[in-house]
Amino acid sequence: MRNFPALATATIAAIALASPLAAAQRTGAAAQDFKLTDVNGKTVQLSQFRGKTVVLEWHNPGCPFVSKHYNSGNMQMTQKAALQQGAVWLTINSGAKGKQGHMTGSEAKTLIAKQNIQSSNYLFDSKGLVGKAYGAKTTPHMYIIDGAGTLVYQGGIDDKPTANPADIKVARNHVLAALGEIKSGKKVSVAHSRPYGCSVKYAS
Secondary structure, three states: OOOOHHHHHHHHHHHHHHHOOOOOOOOOOOOOOOOEEEOOOOOOEEHHHHHOOEEEEEEEOOOOOOOOOOHOOHHHHHHHHHHOOOOEEEEEOOOOOOOOOOOOOHHHHHHHHHHHHOOOEEEOOOHHHHHHOOOOOOOOOOOEOOOOOOOEEEOOOOOOOOOOOOHHHHHOHHHHHHHHHHHHHHHHOEEEOOOOOOEOOOOO
């Protein structure tokens, strides 16, 4: 993310200060910058990873579709493969307080240890500002941003929209495929797919 356009940064700032209702992030456009707090209370900003590929993963531990990928180890395997390629993986929880999936920092730390989550950071978006800015609809909902700060993929983790772990072995992992193409200097062949899973539990 060598240069996040000023317009993109201004846009997300406007969302945070004004209305959470915004047009969804478009594939091929500059990724909107954002700041969120991690499990340790530290602020993490997307633009601090400029020059690196970044994967965004929307997460809800109570969702059976999320459980499919974590209980099988598929999500952790995908996270580990991304990190081994030098990518950054940001897991985002947009569950509002009182809604399914909402967690405190200590609860998230316990879950991370229990499930051996491999993401670079686990971030909280309880007001849903970032989720709505990106148009995140499901858990999981995946996004990939290349080193130039362009959103190059958004959609499901794979092409088998079920909660059945047995489908993983015959699925095309869109995230791994896109990361491999980016690493090889190729254009992402599948830049958009239908996200599947539980609806993101926004406040409204």
